[in-house]
Amino acid sequence: xxxxxxxxxxxxxxxxxxxxxxxxxxxxxxxxxxxxxxxxxxxxxxxxxxxxxxxxxxxxxxxxxxxxxxxxxxxxxxxxxxxxxxxxxxxxxxxxxxxxxxxxxxxxxxxxxxxxxxxxxxxxxxxxxxxxxxxxxxxxxxxxxxxxxxxxxxxxxxxxxxxxxxxxxxxxxxxxxxxxxxxxxxxxxxxxxxxxxxxxxxxxxxxxxxxxxxxxxxxxxxxxxx
Amino acid sequence: xxxxxxxxxxxxxxxxxxxxxxxxxxxxxxxxxxxxxxxxxxxxxxxxxxxxxxxxxxxxxxxxxxxxxxxxxxxxxxxxxxxxxxxxxxxxxxxxxxxxxxxxxxxxxxxxxxxxxxxxxxxxxxxxxxxxxxxxxxxxxxxxxxxxxxxxxxxxxxxxxxxxxxxxxxxxxxxxxxxxxxxxxxxxxxxxxxxxxxxxxxxxxxxxxxxxxxxxxxxxxxxxxxxxxxxxxxxxxxxxxxxxxxxxxxxxxxxxxx
Numbered sequence: 074x075x076x077x078x079x080x081x082x083x084x085x086x087x088x089x090x091x092x093x094x095x096x097x098x099x100x101x102x103x104x105x106x107x108x109x110x111x112x113x114x115x116x117x118x119x120x121x122x123x124x125x126x127x128x129x130x131x132x133x134x135x136x137x138x139x140x141x142x143x144x145x146x147x148x149x150x151x152x153x154x155x156x157x158x159x160x161x162x163x164x165x166x167x168x169x170x171x172x173x174x175x176x177x178x179x180x181x182x183x184x185x186x187x188x189x190x191x192x193x194x195x196x197x198x199x200x201x202x203x204x205x206x207x208x209x210x211x212x213x214x215x216x217x218x219x220x221x222x223x224x225x226x227x228x229x230x231x232x233x234x235x236x237x238x239x240x241x242x243x244x245x246x247x248x249x250x251x252x253x254x255x256x257x258x259x260x261x262x263x264x265x266x267x268x269x270x271x272x273x274x275x276x277x278x279x280x281x282x283x284x285x286x287x288x289x290x291x292x293x294x295x296x297x298x299x
Numbered sequence: 300x301x302x303x304x305x306x307x308x309x310x311x312x313x314x315x316x317x318x319x320x321x322x323x324x325x326x327x328x329x330x331x332x333x334x335x336x337x338x339x340x341x342x343x344x345x346x347x348x349x350x351x352x353x354x355x356x357x358x359x360x361x362x363x364x365x366x367x368x369x370x371x372x373x374x375x376x377x378x379x380x381x382x383x384x385x386x387x388x389x390x391x392x393x394x395x396x397x398x399x400x401x402x403x404x405x406x407x408x409x410x411x412x413x414x415x416x417x418x419x420x421x422x423x424x425x426x427x428x429x430x431x432x433x434x435x436x437x438x439x440x441x442x443x444x445x446x447x448x449x450x451x452x453x454x455x456x457x458x459x460x461x462x463x464x465x466x467x468x469x470x471x472x473x474x475x476x477x478x479x480x481x482x483x484x485x486x487x488x489x490x491x492x493x494x495x496x497x498x499x500x501x502x503x504x505x506x507x508x509x510x511x512x513x514x515x516x517x518x519x520x521x522x523x524x525x526x527x528x529x530x531x532x533x534x535x536x537x538x539x540x541x542x543x544x545x546x547x548x549x550x551x552x553x554x555x556x557x
Binding site for chain 1: 384391392394400404461465467
Protein backbone atom coordinates (compact mmCIF):
# COMPACT_ATOMS: atom_id res chain seq x y z
CA UNK A 74 0.00 0.00 0.00
CA UNK A 75 1.08 3.59 -0.64
CA UNK A 76 2.36 5.08 2.52
CA UNK A 77 0.55 8.41 2.91
CA UNK A 78 2.08 9.21 6.25
CA UNK A 79 5.50 9.85 4.71
CA UNK A 80 4.01 12.25 2.18
CA UNK A 81 2.02 13.91 4.92
CA UNK A 82 5.16 14.38 6.96
CA UNK A 83 6.93 15.75 3.91
CA UNK A 84 4.27 18.37 3.31
CA UNK A 85 4.54 19.40 6.92
CA UNK A 86 8.27 19.90 6.42
CA UNK A 87 7.83 21.82 3.15
CA UNK A 88 8.48 25.31 4.59
CA UNK A 89 11.70 24.01 6.16
CA UNK A 90 12.79 22.41 2.89
CA UNK A 91 12.08 25.54 0.91
CA UNK A 92 13.94 27.66 3.41
CA UNK A 93 17.06 25.49 3.27
CA UNK A 94 16.92 25.02 -0.50
CA UNK A 95 16.38 28.78 -0.89
CA UNK A 96 19.66 29.41 0.89
CA UNK A 97 21.30 26.86 -1.37
CA UNK A 98 19.80 28.56 -4.43
CA UNK A 99 21.34 31.87 -3.38
CA UNK A 100 24.74 30.20 -3.10
CA UNK A 101 24.26 28.56 -6.50
CA UNK A 102 23.35 31.91 -8.08
CA UNK A 103 26.24 33.69 -6.39
CA UNK A 104 28.70 31.00 -7.48
CA UNK A 105 27.32 31.06 -11.04
CA UNK A 106 27.48 34.85 -11.28
CA UNK A 107 30.99 35.11 -9.87
CA UNK A 108 32.34 32.29 -12.03
CA UNK A 109 30.62 33.83 -15.08
CA UNK A 110 32.36 37.16 -14.52
CA UNK A 111 35.75 35.45 -14.18
CA UNK A 112 35.05 33.36 -17.29
CA UNK A 113 33.99 36.39 -19.38
CA UNK A 114 37.01 38.50 -18.42
CA UNK A 115 39.58 35.75 -18.82
CA UNK A 116 37.82 34.24 -21.84
CA UNK A 117 37.89 37.60 -23.59
CA UNK A 118 41.62 37.95 -22.98
CA UNK A 119 42.18 34.41 -24.28
CA UNK A 120 40.15 35.14 -27.41
CA UNK A 121 42.24 38.24 -28.13
CA UNK A 122 45.41 36.25 -27.53
CA UNK A 123 44.29 33.58 -29.98
CA UNK A 124 43.57 36.23 -32.63
CA UNK A 125 46.78 38.12 -31.94
CA UNK A 126 49.65 38.44 -34.39
CA UNK A 127 52.09 37.15 -31.77
CA UNK A 128 52.77 33.47 -32.14
CA UNK A 129 53.77 33.16 -28.46
CA UNK A 130 50.46 34.58 -27.24
CA UNK A 131 48.50 32.32 -29.60
CA UNK A 132 50.42 29.29 -28.35
CA UNK A 133 49.91 30.08 -24.66
CA UNK A 134 46.18 30.54 -25.18
CA UNK A 135 45.88 27.31 -27.18
CA UNK A 136 47.72 25.25 -24.58
CA UNK A 137 45.51 26.70 -21.83
CA UNK A 138 42.41 25.95 -23.87
CA UNK A 139 43.35 22.35 -24.61
CA UNK A 140 44.23 21.52 -21.00
CA UNK A 141 41.18 23.12 -19.41
CA UNK A 142 38.80 21.80 -22.03
CA UNK A 143 40.01 18.21 -21.87
CA UNK A 144 40.14 17.60 -18.12
CA UNK A 145 36.78 17.01 -16.41
CA UNK A 146 35.60 19.98 -14.38
CA UNK A 147 35.17 17.80 -11.30
CA UNK A 148 38.82 16.78 -11.48
CA UNK A 149 39.81 20.43 -11.76
CA UNK A 150 37.68 21.29 -8.73
CA UNK A 151 39.27 18.50 -6.68
CA UNK A 152 42.73 19.70 -7.63
CA UNK A 153 41.88 23.25 -6.56
CA UNK A 154 40.10 22.24 -3.37
CA UNK A 155 42.07 19.23 -2.12
CA UNK A 156 45.23 19.14 -4.18
CA UNK A 157 46.43 22.65 -3.40
CA UNK A 158 46.38 22.00 0.32
CA UNK A 159 49.42 19.74 -0.21
CA UNK A 160 51.41 22.71 -1.42
CA UNK A 161 50.20 24.84 1.45
CA UNK A 162 47.38 26.72 -0.29
CA UNK A 163 43.99 26.29 1.32
CA UNK A 164 41.10 27.82 -0.53
CA UNK A 165 37.64 28.06 1.00
CA UNK A 166 35.30 25.69 -0.83
CA UNK A 167 33.28 28.44 -2.50
CA UNK A 168 36.45 30.30 -3.55
CA UNK A 169 37.90 27.16 -5.10
CA UNK A 170 34.65 26.58 -6.97
CA UNK A 171 34.50 30.16 -8.31
CA UNK A 172 38.08 29.93 -9.54
CA UNK A 173 37.60 26.41 -10.92
CA UNK A 174 34.42 27.18 -12.86
CA UNK A 175 35.83 30.56 -13.90
CA UNK A 176 39.06 29.14 -15.31
CA UNK A 177 37.22 26.30 -17.01
CA UNK A 178 34.50 28.60 -18.37
CA UNK A 179 37.12 30.96 -19.76
CA UNK A 180 38.29 28.20 -22.08
CA UNK A 181 34.75 27.60 -23.34
CA UNK A 182 33.86 31.29 -23.67
CA UNK A 183 37.11 32.14 -25.45
CA UNK A 184 35.92 29.88 -28.27
CA UNK A 185 32.54 31.63 -28.33
CA UNK A 186 34.22 35.05 -28.44
CA UNK A 187 36.76 34.06 -31.06
CA UNK A 188 34.09 32.64 -33.34
CA UNK A 189 31.96 35.78 -32.89
CA UNK A 190 34.83 38.07 -33.78
CA UNK A 191 35.59 35.92 -36.82
CA UNK A 192 32.05 36.41 -38.19
CA UNK A 193 32.61 40.16 -38.60
CA UNK A 194 33.45 40.89 -42.21
CA UNK A 195 37.03 41.88 -42.94
CA UNK A 196 35.70 44.92 -44.80
CA UNK A 197 34.65 46.38 -41.46
CA UNK A 198 38.23 46.46 -40.19
CA UNK A 199 39.47 47.72 -43.54
CA UNK A 200 36.97 50.59 -43.47
CA UNK A 201 38.11 51.42 -39.94
CA UNK A 202 41.79 51.34 -41.00
CA UNK A 203 40.98 53.54 -43.98
CA UNK A 204 39.78 56.33 -41.70
CA UNK A 205 43.01 56.15 -39.74
CA UNK A 206 42.20 53.74 -36.92
CA UNK A 207 44.89 51.59 -35.36
CA UNK A 208 44.20 47.87 -35.00
CA UNK A 209 43.28 48.31 -31.34
CA UNK A 210 40.86 51.16 -32.05
CA UNK A 211 39.22 49.33 -34.95
CA UNK A 212 38.73 46.31 -32.70
CA UNK A 213 37.23 48.38 -29.89
CA UNK A 214 34.99 50.70 -31.87
CA UNK A 215 34.00 48.63 -34.88
CA UNK A 216 34.58 44.89 -34.50
CA UNK A 217 33.79 44.17 -30.84
CA UNK A 218 30.45 46.01 -30.62
CA UNK A 219 29.23 43.91 -33.54
CA UNK A 220 30.82 40.69 -32.31
CA UNK A 221 29.23 41.14 -28.88
CA UNK A 222 25.74 40.83 -30.35
CA UNK A 223 26.77 37.66 -32.13
CA UNK A 224 28.19 36.26 -28.88
CA UNK A 225 25.06 36.71 -26.75
CA UNK A 226 23.35 33.37 -27.53
CA UNK A 227 26.59 31.49 -26.93
CA UNK A 228 27.15 33.34 -23.66
CA UNK A 229 23.59 32.55 -22.56
CA UNK A 230 24.05 28.86 -23.34
CA UNK A 231 27.24 28.88 -21.36
CA UNK A 232 25.58 30.61 -18.38
CA UNK A 233 22.77 28.04 -18.29
CA UNK A 234 25.24 25.17 -18.54
CA UNK A 235 27.30 26.76 -15.78
CA UNK A 236 24.28 27.11 -13.51
CA UNK A 237 23.61 23.38 -13.80
CA UNK A 238 27.28 22.37 -13.61
CA UNK A 239 27.73 24.18 -10.29
CA UNK A 240 25.88 21.20 -8.77
CA UNK A 241 29.23 19.41 -9.10
CA UNK A 242 30.60 21.75 -6.46
CA UNK A 243 28.51 19.83 -3.93
CA UNK A 244 31.21 17.18 -4.17
CA UNK A 245 33.69 19.75 -2.88
CA UNK A 246 31.45 20.72 0.04
CA UNK A 247 30.17 23.99 -1.37
CA UNK A 248 26.81 24.60 0.37
CA UNK A 249 24.91 25.16 -2.86
CA UNK A 250 21.53 23.77 -3.98
CA UNK A 251 22.46 20.15 -4.60
CA UNK A 252 24.59 19.97 -1.46
CA UNK A 253 21.67 21.30 0.62
CA UNK A 254 19.30 18.85 -1.01
CA UNK A 255 21.53 15.88 -0.17
CA UNK A 256 21.84 17.19 3.36
CA UNK A 257 18.06 17.37 3.71
CA UNK A 258 17.65 13.88 2.30
CA UNK A 259 20.06 12.36 4.80
CA UNK A 260 18.32 14.31 7.54
CA UNK A 261 14.68 13.51 6.73
CA UNK A 262 14.73 10.64 4.16
CA UNK A 263 12.18 12.60 2.07
CA UNK A 264 14.09 11.61 -1.07
CA UNK A 265 11.38 11.97 -3.72
CA UNK A 266 9.95 15.26 -2.57
CA UNK A 267 13.32 16.93 -2.04
CA UNK A 268 14.79 15.93 -5.40
CA UNK A 269 11.55 16.93 -7.08
CA UNK A 270 11.82 20.37 -5.45
CA UNK A 271 15.47 20.52 -6.46
CA UNK A 272 14.56 19.88 -10.11
CA UNK A 273 11.84 22.53 -10.05
CA UNK A 274 14.19 25.13 -8.61
CA UNK A 275 16.94 24.40 -11.22
CA UNK A 276 14.34 24.52 -13.97
CA UNK A 277 12.97 27.85 -12.75
CA UNK A 278 16.45 29.39 -12.54
CA UNK A 279 17.51 28.11 -15.97
CA UNK A 280 14.31 29.25 -17.67
CA UNK A 281 14.62 32.69 -16.10
CA UNK A 282 18.15 32.94 -17.47
CA UNK A 283 17.07 31.87 -20.99
CA UNK A 284 14.21 34.32 -20.99
CA UNK A 285 16.51 37.10 -19.87
CA UNK A 286 19.08 36.28 -22.56
CA UNK A 287 16.42 36.12 -25.29
CA UNK A 288 15.05 39.48 -24.22
CA UNK A 289 18.51 41.10 -24.22
CA UNK A 290 19.18 39.74 -27.68
CA UNK A 291 15.83 40.96 -28.98
CA UNK A 292 16.33 44.39 -27.51
CA UNK A 293 19.72 44.80 -29.17
CA UNK A 294 18.21 43.82 -32.50
CA UNK A 295 15.35 46.28 -32.13
CA UNK A 296 17.77 49.11 -31.44
CA UNK A 297 19.56 48.27 -34.65
CA UNK A 298 16.44 48.12 -36.77
CA UNK A 299 14.89 51.40 -35.66
CA UNK B 300 51.97 73.03 -66.52
CA UNK B 301 55.12 72.86 -64.44
CA UNK B 302 55.77 69.48 -62.92
CA UNK B 303 55.64 69.81 -59.15
CA UNK B 304 56.36 66.95 -56.76
CA UNK B 305 53.65 64.36 -57.31
CA UNK B 306 51.21 63.71 -54.47
CA UNK B 307 51.51 59.98 -55.06
CA UNK B 308 54.66 58.37 -56.38
CA UNK B 309 54.72 54.63 -57.01
CA UNK B 310 58.06 53.03 -57.89
CA UNK B 311 58.67 49.49 -59.04
CA UNK B 312 55.64 48.01 -57.26
CA UNK B 313 55.34 44.23 -57.17
CA UNK B 314 52.68 42.24 -55.38
CA UNK B 315 52.46 38.48 -55.13
CA UNK B 316 49.78 36.37 -53.50
CA UNK B 317 51.60 33.09 -52.97
CA UNK B 318 52.88 32.12 -56.39
CA UNK B 319 50.53 34.47 -58.20
CA UNK B 320 52.16 37.68 -59.33
CA UNK B 321 49.38 40.29 -59.37
CA UNK B 322 51.44 43.44 -59.91
CA UNK B 323 54.60 43.23 -62.00
CA UNK B 324 56.51 46.42 -61.56
CA UNK B 325 54.17 49.43 -61.56
CA UNK B 326 55.51 52.98 -61.82
CA UNK B 327 53.00 55.76 -61.52
CA UNK B 328 52.83 59.41 -60.49
CA UNK B 329 49.68 61.22 -59.48
CA UNK B 330 49.85 64.99 -59.32
CA UNK B 331 47.95 67.13 -56.85
CA UNK B 332 44.38 67.58 -58.09
CA UNK B 333 44.66 64.92 -60.77
CA UNK B 334 41.92 62.39 -61.43
CA UNK B 335 43.27 59.04 -62.53
CA UNK B 336 41.08 56.18 -63.67
CA UNK B 337 42.32 52.61 -63.63
CA UNK B 338 40.56 50.40 -66.12
CA UNK B 339 41.16 46.89 -67.35
CA UNK B 340 39.79 43.36 -67.25
CA UNK B 341 39.16 41.74 -63.88
CA UNK B 342 42.31 40.16 -62.51
CA UNK B 343 44.44 42.85 -64.10
CA UNK B 344 45.61 44.09 -60.70
CA UNK B 345 43.90 47.48 -60.59
CA UNK B 346 42.15 46.91 -57.26
CA UNK B 347 45.33 45.49 -55.72
CA UNK B 348 47.26 48.54 -56.92
CA UNK B 349 44.68 50.83 -55.30
CA UNK B 350 44.76 48.88 -52.04
CA UNK B 351 48.55 49.11 -51.95
CA UNK B 352 48.32 52.91 -51.98
CA UNK B 353 46.86 52.98 -48.45
CA UNK B 354 48.66 49.79 -47.48
CA UNK B 355 45.60 47.59 -47.04
CA UNK B 356 47.77 45.33 -49.15
CA UNK B 357 51.43 45.20 -48.32
CA UNK B 358 53.52 45.37 -51.47
CA UNK B 359 55.93 42.50 -52.01
CA UNK B 360 58.49 44.92 -53.43
CA UNK B 361 58.61 48.57 -54.40
CA UNK B 362 57.89 51.91 -52.76
CA UNK B 363 54.93 54.23 -52.51
CA UNK B 364 55.36 57.82 -51.47
CA UNK B 365 52.53 60.12 -50.47
CA UNK B 366 53.64 63.74 -50.25
CA UNK B 367 57.21 62.47 -50.41
CA UNK B 368 56.66 60.27 -47.37
CA UNK B 369 57.25 56.56 -47.73
CA UNK B 370 54.08 54.71 -46.78
CA UNK B 371 54.05 51.48 -44.77
CA UNK B 372 57.78 51.42 -44.29
CA UNK B 373 60.35 53.55 -42.56
CA UNK B 374 64.04 53.85 -42.99
CA UNK B 375 66.37 52.65 -40.28
CA UNK B 376 69.76 53.66 -41.58
CA UNK B 377 69.51 52.40 -45.13
CA UNK B 378 67.25 49.48 -44.30
CA UNK B 379 63.47 49.62 -44.67
CA UNK B 380 61.37 48.12 -41.89
CA UNK B 381 57.59 47.94 -41.60
CA UNK B 382 55.94 50.97 -40.12
CA UNK B 383 54.37 50.77 -36.68
CA UNK B 384 50.63 50.46 -36.36
CA UNK B 385 50.17 54.03 -35.08
CA UNK B 386 52.31 55.62 -37.76
CA UNK B 387 50.56 53.65 -40.48
CA UNK B 388 47.16 54.68 -39.11
CA UNK B 389 48.21 58.34 -39.16
CA UNK B 390 49.19 58.08 -42.83
CA UNK B 391 45.96 56.32 -43.74
CA UNK B 392 43.93 59.05 -42.06
CA UNK B 393 44.93 61.39 -44.88
CA UNK B 394 43.77 59.00 -47.60
CA UNK B 395 40.06 58.43 -48.08
CA UNK B 396 38.86 55.11 -49.44
CA UNK B 397 35.50 54.07 -50.85
CA UNK B 398 34.86 50.33 -51.11
CA UNK B 399 32.85 48.30 -53.56
CA UNK B 400 30.76 46.85 -50.69
CA UNK B 401 30.38 50.23 -48.88
CA UNK B 402 31.50 48.77 -45.51
CA UNK B 403 29.47 51.20 -43.44
CA UNK B 404 29.44 50.36 -39.74
CA UNK B 405 26.05 48.65 -39.28
CA UNK B 406 25.85 49.26 -35.52
CA UNK B 407 26.11 53.03 -35.95
CA UNK B 408 23.69 55.58 -37.40
CA UNK B 409 24.55 57.52 -40.55
CA UNK B 410 25.72 60.52 -38.53
CA UNK B 411 27.76 58.37 -36.15
CA UNK B 412 29.41 56.62 -39.10
CA UNK B 413 30.60 59.99 -40.38
CA UNK B 414 31.76 61.54 -37.09
CA UNK B 415 33.50 58.41 -35.74
CA UNK B 416 36.82 59.16 -37.45
CA UNK B 417 36.91 62.89 -36.66
CA UNK B 418 36.01 62.18 -33.00
CA UNK B 419 38.14 59.13 -32.24
CA UNK B 420 41.05 59.51 -34.64
CA UNK B 421 41.37 63.28 -34.95
CA UNK B 422 39.99 64.15 -31.49
CA UNK B 423 37.76 66.93 -32.78
CA UNK B 424 35.07 68.51 -30.66
CA UNK B 425 31.73 66.77 -31.08
CA UNK B 426 29.94 69.95 -32.17
CA UNK B 427 32.60 70.60 -34.80
CA UNK B 428 32.44 67.01 -36.08
CA UNK B 429 28.66 67.10 -36.27
CA UNK B 430 28.69 70.41 -38.14
CA UNK B 431 31.17 69.00 -40.64
CA UNK B 432 29.12 65.82 -41.01
CA UNK B 433 25.97 67.83 -41.68
CA UNK B 434 27.74 69.82 -44.39
CA UNK B 435 28.90 66.56 -45.98
CA UNK B 436 25.44 64.98 -45.72
CA UNK B 437 24.07 67.99 -47.53
CA UNK B 438 26.76 67.67 -50.16
CA UNK B 439 25.93 64.03 -50.88
CA UNK B 440 22.21 64.77 -50.70
CA UNK B 441 21.53 62.61 -47.64
CA UNK B 442 20.58 65.12 -44.94
CA UNK B 443 17.18 63.49 -44.46
CA UNK B 444 18.82 60.18 -43.48
CA UNK B 445 21.05 61.63 -40.76
CA UNK B 446 19.66 59.32 -38.05
CA UNK B 447 18.94 56.25 -40.15
CA UNK B 448 20.93 53.02 -39.88
CA UNK B 449 22.86 51.64 -42.87
CA UNK B 450 20.61 48.62 -43.41
CA UNK B 451 17.63 50.93 -43.92
CA UNK B 452 19.32 52.53 -46.92
CA UNK B 453 19.63 51.54 -50.55
CA UNK B 454 23.05 50.64 -51.92
CA UNK B 455 23.38 54.00 -53.62
CA UNK B 456 22.53 55.84 -50.41
CA UNK B 457 24.97 53.70 -48.43
CA UNK B 458 27.73 54.46 -50.88
CA UNK B 459 27.06 58.20 -50.70
CA UNK B 460 27.33 57.97 -46.90
CA UNK B 461 30.57 56.01 -47.28
CA UNK B 462 31.93 58.85 -49.41
CA UNK B 463 30.87 61.37 -46.76
CA UNK B 464 32.54 59.24 -44.07
CA UNK B 465 35.82 59.28 -46.01
CA UNK B 466 35.59 63.03 -46.69
CA UNK B 467 35.02 63.76 -42.99
CA UNK B 468 38.70 63.03 -42.41
CA UNK B 469 39.52 65.89 -44.86
CA UNK B 470 41.73 63.59 -46.96
CA UNK B 471 44.23 64.89 -49.49
CA UNK B 472 43.57 61.91 -51.73
CA UNK B 473 40.52 59.76 -52.40
CA UNK B 474 40.63 56.15 -53.59
CA UNK B 475 37.55 54.61 -55.19
CA UNK B 476 37.52 50.82 -55.49
CA UNK B 477 34.78 49.95 -57.99
CA UNK B 478 32.46 52.20 -56.03
CA UNK B 479 29.46 51.48 -58.26
CA UNK B 480 30.03 47.81 -59.14
CA UNK B 481 27.79 46.44 -56.37
CA UNK B 482 24.90 48.79 -57.17
CA UNK B 483 21.68 48.19 -59.05
CA UNK B 484 21.93 49.96 -62.41
CA UNK B 485 19.40 52.67 -61.52
CA UNK B 486 21.46 53.65 -58.44
CA UNK B 487 24.80 54.07 -60.21
CA UNK B 488 24.03 57.61 -61.38
CA UNK B 489 23.56 59.14 -57.92
CA UNK B 490 26.97 57.88 -56.74
CA UNK B 491 28.76 58.94 -59.93
CA UNK B 492 27.10 62.35 -59.51
CA UNK B 493 28.69 62.79 -56.08
CA UNK B 494 32.07 61.63 -57.41
CA UNK B 495 31.83 64.05 -60.31
CA UNK B 496 31.09 66.95 -57.95
CA UNK B 497 34.11 65.98 -55.88
CA UNK B 498 36.28 65.91 -58.99
CA UNK B 499 35.09 69.38 -59.98
CA UNK B 500 36.09 70.69 -56.55
CA UNK B 501 39.68 69.67 -57.28
CA UNK B 502 40.03 66.54 -55.12
CA UNK B 503 42.87 64.23 -56.12
CA UNK B 504 41.26 60.94 -57.04
CA UNK B 505 42.34 57.46 -58.09
CA UNK B 506 39.35 55.59 -59.43
CA UNK B 507 39.09 51.91 -60.25
CA UNK B 508 36.00 51.64 -62.41
CA UNK B 509 34.09 49.79 -65.08
CA UNK B 510 32.07 52.92 -65.93
CA UNK B 511 33.86 53.87 -69.11
CA UNK B 512 31.90 57.00 -70.01
CA UNK B 513 32.39 58.30 -66.48
CA UNK B 514 36.12 57.59 -66.66
CA UNK B 515 36.29 59.34 -70.01
CA UNK B 516 34.52 62.49 -68.87
CA UNK B 517 36.07 62.91 -65.41
CA UNK B 518 39.69 61.73 -65.69
CA UNK B 519 42.82 63.66 -66.56
CA UNK B 520 44.62 60.41 -67.15
CA UNK B 521 43.36 56.92 -67.86
CA UNK B 522 45.49 53.90 -67.15
CA UNK B 523 44.75 50.64 -68.88
CA UNK B 524 46.05 47.64 -66.97
CA UNK B 525 46.29 44.00 -67.94
CA UNK B 526 48.01 41.05 -66.25
CA UNK B 527 49.62 43.17 -63.56
CA UNK B 528 51.16 45.71 -65.92
CA UNK B 529 50.28 49.19 -67.10
CA UNK B 530 49.65 48.62 -70.80
CA UNK B 531 48.90 52.18 -71.74
CA UNK B 532 48.51 55.50 -69.98
CA UNK B 533 47.25 58.76 -71.43
CA UNK B 534 44.47 61.32 -71.61
CA UNK B 535 40.98 59.80 -71.93
CA UNK B 536 40.77 60.68 -75.59
CA UNK B 537 43.91 58.74 -76.42
CA UNK B 538 42.80 55.62 -74.53
CA UNK B 539 39.16 55.56 -75.55
CA UNK B 540 39.36 56.93 -79.14
CA UNK B 541 42.83 56.86 -80.62
CA UNK B 542 44.71 54.05 -78.93
CA UNK B 543 47.57 52.66 -81.02
CA UNK B 544 47.91 49.64 -78.74
CA UNK B 545 46.01 46.57 -79.89
CA UNK B 546 45.46 45.22 -76.33
CA UNK B 547 43.81 48.51 -75.30
CA UNK B 548 41.71 48.73 -78.43
CA UNK B 549 40.32 45.22 -78.07
CA UNK B 550 39.40 45.88 -74.42
CA UNK B 551 37.68 49.18 -75.24
CA UNK B 552 35.85 47.54 -78.13
CA UNK B 553 34.70 44.68 -75.91
CA UNK B 554 33.30 46.91 -73.14
CA UNK B 555 31.64 49.30 -75.58
CA UNK B 556 29.81 46.56 -77.41
CA UNK B 557 27.08 46.48 -74.77
